[in-house]
Amino acid sequence: MAEPSTSFAQSSSAIMTTDTLALQNLLSRLVGQLLHGCRSVACRECMCDTGRRNASPNRPLRNYTPRSARAIALALAGGALPRKHLCVHYSSATGSGTDIKTEDDTKPEGPLDPSSFEQLLCDTTSIRDICHRSAKISLRPGKLEYWKQTLSPLLQRVVIEDAIPSSLLGNEQACQIISNALRACLDTVTDGRMDFLSYADTHIRDGSAYPPVSYVDSHHPAKRWNVRHKVLDSFERGQDLLSLVCEAVAMRADLETRLQLLRSRPSRTEADRARPTLLLLLERKLDLDHAAYMQAIVWLKKTFILHWNREPSISLSSTASGALTMLELLKQLAPLDLLGGASVWFKLPTIAHNLAVVDVAESWTAGSPRNQCDFDRPDGFEDSLDGTFALHMCQDQRSLLHGRRTDADTRRQLLPTDFLFDTAQRALYFRMINHLKMQNAHSKAGKAAALRRRFPAHPHEHEPKDQVKHEEEHYLLLNVSRTNVLSDAYDQLWQRRSGELFRPLRVRLGESDELEVGHDLGGVQIEFFNLICKQAFAEDAGLFATNPITGLSYFRVGSLQPLHMFELIGLLIALAIYNGITLPLSFPNVFYKLLLGDHDLTYDDVTDHWPDIAKSLRYVMETRGAEDDLSFSFPLEANGIRIFAHESSACHHDLNELITIKVADAMPTTYPSADVDIEGLEWPGFKFTCPDTLVAPPSVSASDKARYISSYVNWLAVRSVEPQLRAFHRGFKRVIDAHSLSIFITPANLKAFMExxxxxxxxxxxxxxxxxxxxxxxxxxxxxxxxxxxxxxxxxxxxxxxxxxxxxxxxxxxxxxxxxxxxxxxxxxxxxxxxxxxxxxxxxxxxxxxxxxxxxxxxxxxxxxxxxxxx
Structure with a gap:
């Protein structure tokens, strides 16, 4: 869809709506009679300068300035029966026989009070134009009106029955319309200077209705306001169109989400996956210069706030959702010269300030991971050659398109948007979620104890059983000696029911023969977890290995400790963050990425803990010929043995299944000439096999470099310690579920919270x-x-x-x-x-x-x- 032609723009500018022309005529007449009057001796209209003076001929009266006249005219036009204030004797052309040129006012505006919002508003270009009969304001609204009408097909709710309507526009056409309409909006911004945009953004992101007085230049307040307020005034001109653009994006994205529920084919080909959806097309289509890019960010933030419902979640098809989607798209398209400061421009602190912490926590707990928008191309959803949608579905799948979605399917949580909340706010929401779980677990224990008191104990039952004691205990109480902290914790947490783990933690810490209850504000718990970390991460514990250069710790390769110890450490670390305790540990970035469930690893993820290996992998990727001496075999050195191995092709779905490693070559590190009994190696969680026929691993070619690097990183961070990693996650997830943890979005946020x-x-x-x-x-x-x-x-x-x-x-x-x-x-x-x-x-x-x-x-x-x- 191309831009409208000049002839069309000229014709559309002549087609002004009747309401707009009537409003301009009304305001210009009111301003004229307030400033100049009708000059008729018979006039008694109090809203006419002549009528006021005729009614009070001997009283001194105030002379209105053009600014004050515009303010009064706007107030009258917005009231009931505005035309009753028009003077019947007034004519802007003749003035009852006298030539009164109100359109060419030469009256001075007078001093400006920068603290008066009404005065500042009446000085904007939009108000001046609409109060001035001869102002040419028809061309731009006509162009914007054209794009509003063009967007209308994208704003219709699509009901899919037996087939998708043939009139539905394809993604290519929809993308063209939306991108051109967005450009039409940005064309209304009169001045895109960075200081003007920064000025507008300063109060928009804080949620202010208009800038505070402190932003007005004390030396030239009127000039500074008029110049810098042009940006905000321009936003108002095109706000309706931009809101429609955002609504169109949201509704089309929601349509794709609904169609994604339909899976007509069990699998998709790579070609199907590669076909772009609307957002991918927009990402390729939008080519904004630096000024337009910054204007779009600030304006979309304003649009989001304007349409936001002040709740932690928004409707997927709402204007606010579309504005947020466009902001996310622009963040992906950040120019190279803005990468360092892009996050600052996208911040919206007013969102967190307008949300109650408990409301966010309850909304997130009640939600589902499906709330997060996924715009991957759905099965059965294709662009046909003519640009319309083609969908092949069975009868059962059609039922999913007729409103049978849960509230979680039709709403979008704000928390997954990384730039709306900082790390400290996310930590606060996470703590509130855990607090609500504690409150629930504490309440259940109280109910169990109250129920038991209602029934008399059995005559032969002198003391309740341990199980009953645990059921009625309001806290998770641990009696731990300072010298045997790990073993004592293991003994008391082993086989504990999940309901008990969710209760508030209390620790009795001391020597084994004199344990006292710690009536504390967290100090005893902090000391307890400090001791846990000190013992678990000690070198002689054999659980973790610490890099002496980086200071970071990770699972020890080939650890001979039983896997239940790693499960215990995972449970203890989860209990610490569940109870709000900061831990004295240092894990690499890849640990937190895996903890968040992201297994798409690159060599950048291992740079902090394995800098030399990451540097070598980067060299292989960037240098031609660096792969000549490489093959698909990966080293594993532990317990005095160096192994070159490649993974089994079998998929492991059972968490308790042994990890099978095929060994291509093995030798002791101390006596390289000796033989190693591969089948006799007993490392917890591993099963080593040696093929009967030794086949050389395939060499790495130039086309295989990316796959080799991905496999090497996966071997380094996951496969070489997979039994320990699985056991740790198994213990960790007994307390912290993946959905709650996903609040932190990025590994950096989670690391900052835990450490x-x-x-x-x-x-x-x-x-x-x-x-x-x-x-x-x-x-x-x-x-x-x-x-x-x-x-x-x-x-x-x-x-x-x-x-x-x-x-x-x-x-x-x-x-x-x-x-x-x-x-x-x-x-x-x-x-x-x-x-x-x-x-x-x-x-x-x-x-x-x-x-x-x-x-x-x-x-x-x-x-x-x-x-x-x-x-």
Missing amino acids: GSAHLDINKLRECTRYDGYDPNSKYIASFWTVVKSWPEEKQKQLLKFVTAAERVPIGGPEHLTFVVQRARPTSLDYLPTSSTCFGTLQLPHYRSANVLDEKLSLALEYGLEGFGTG
Whole structure:
């Protein structure tokens, strides 16, 4: 669909709607009579300058400025019976015999009050034009009206019965119409300068109705407003058309989603998969220059906010959904020179500010992964040669197209859109989801206990059984000794029912002969998980291997530890994040990507943990001839043996099935000439086989480089440790389901939530510190913080651990920890400061000088970091 011709544009500009012409005529007459009057002695109309003066000949009256006259005219036109205010004696052409040229006003506008929205609005080009009879405003609306009519076929709800209507436009035509209509919208923006767009975006993304006064230049307020408000004014001119464009995109995407439910063929060919849908066509079709690209981003954000229902989910066929889809498309098409700052332009903080945390959590929990839009080409959905849709379906499949979809199928959650929420907000929603699960599990235990109390115990039953005790316990209580933390945790978590794991965690931590209940604010749990990580990731534990250069840990290749230990670690890490505990561990990016269920790995995913291998794979990919000496065999070195292996072609669906590895060659690393009994290797989860006939693995050709690199990365991160990885995931998913975890969207978000930050901002810690017995503004407290700030960061983090047991700062900052400075009153000032990590409290005596304070506190950190008793 090409742009309308010049002749068509001229003819369409002459076809103004009757309502628009009538409104322009009404406003121009009202403005004229307010400014100049009719000059008739018989006039008594209060909305006419002459009538006002005739009614009060001896009173001083205010002379209206053109700006104030436009404001009054707009108010009258928007009221009831606006034409009753017209002066019957007034004529803009003659003025009752006198030539009054109201259209060529020379009256000064007068000073502008930048705090008055009405005055600012009346100075916009749109209001000036519509209040001015001779203003030429017909050409642009005529062009926009044309595209509105052209879009109308795409805005019809398609009901599919025996066949898709032949009048339905194909994707190629729909893409052409939508892209041209979008360009017509962007053509209305008068000035696309970056500072103007940034000015408009500043208040749009914060949800303001109009810019605050602080954005107006104090030296030239009127000039600055008029120039910069042109962008917002231009948005208003084409807003109706852009809303229709977004609605058309949403409805066509929803149509494709409905058709995707139909699977007329068991499988699709590669050609079917490659056929582009509307969004793929738009991605290829849209070729916006830098200014138009930025205009589209800002304007689409405004459109989304305008049509958003203030709920965590939106209808798939709504205008808001279309605006969000277009924003996602533009984010994929970000110009190279904008890649660094693209995420800033797409942010919309007003969305999170207008949503209640509990509403988002409940909506996400009640939703389904199918809420996330998938625009892959559906089965049976094809573009025929004439551009219309062809669909072959059975009778059962047709029923899916007649409104028989659940609410989850027709709505779209906002959380999967990565640029709408930052990591801290996602962490807050995730914690609320877990809190609701805890609340439910706690409530069930209370109901079980109440039900039991209603029935008398059996006469011979002196004590309830352990099963009944666990059923009625409100918390998941662990009695763990500090020296045997892993074994004690394993004994008490083994065979626990899922309902118990969802209860709030409480830990009794101490020596084996004196366990005390930790009545804490999280300190005992933090110390418990710190000990778990310290023991599990120790080198002699044989569970994980830590890269000494990168400091990252991953599953140990060929680990001889039983798989149930990895399942236990997965369960414990899940319990930690379920209870909101930040862990002192460091996993590579690929770990979090696999945890989120994304198995599409590249060499970029292994760069952080295996930098040398990633560098070599990149060299192979980018250099011609680098593949000459390579073959499809992969090394595995562990337990004194080096194996060159290739995978079995069998698919493994049973999580408990042994991973079969075909060994092409094997040798000891210490005595290369010795033979290795392949069949006798007993590594947990693995089964090694040696083929009777040794066949050389196929060589890597230039066309196979991508497949080789993908296989190598998969071998490195998955297949070489697959039994341990499976066991870990099995334990992890007993507490954290995949749908809840998908809130984080990206591995970076999940890593930030689980690991927190190793950096401590001491100023932020001071801001969130509470005091007990001390005045926060006293000289002694000021001296305390002066001493702490003089320390290196490592020592400051020792103080944080001494008081809260936390080795990492959780996402969101120190304000998510409890840090209290309490005045201690020891019998002697020779006593050192103490802490209660259960309550995040530092008991600090009042020493006589800052030097003594520094010395005593440093000694306390030196002797008191490991272990805090029982809290």
